[in-house]
Amino acid sequence: MITERLKIRKFTNNDLxxxxxxxxxxxxxxxxxxxxxxxxxxxFLNSVALIDSPLIYAVEDFNQKFIGYVIFHxxxxxxxxxxxxLNKGDWGGKDMPMN
Known part of the structure; x- marks a missing residue:
């Protein structure tokens, strides 16, 4: 899922x-x-995030920087x-554009 602020995607091994x-x-x-x-x-990555039906999804900001993950199941x-x-540096959304 992609919005102008976030991209929610499946994890990859590169996210470790x-x-x-x-x-x-x-x-x-x-x-x-x-x-x-x-x-x-x-x-955790191998048993929860990389499974066929993931329980968690990686979240990137609008600059494609990993900011955390969302759990949905x-x-x-x-x-x-x-x-x-969410990463501590991204708490509060100070770098996120507000509409």
Whole structure:
């Protein structure tokens, strides 16, 4: 999905470093879980993001810079989960054009 502000796409193996930088950040992970190691990030990428029916999608800004990911999947038979995990530098959307 592409808008003038964001691109939401499937992850690729090339996203490992950006994903690690996101998930190893203590501030980003403060209310989620302990920051990830490189190995845990690689396992997460392979078991959750690169599967045929992904649970998470990479998010890029309008300059094609990785800013985080969105979680979207069926949670149970009556509901879905929708969450955003964003790089600390992108909190607040200060570089995002507002319409």
């Amino acid at each position: 470093r950006d994903l690690y930088n996101l998930l190893s950040d203590e501030d980003v992970m403060e209310f989620i879980e302990a920051p990830f190691s490189w190995e845990k990030t690689a396992n 069926e949670y149970d038979k009556d509901s879905f989960e929708l969450d955003w995990i």
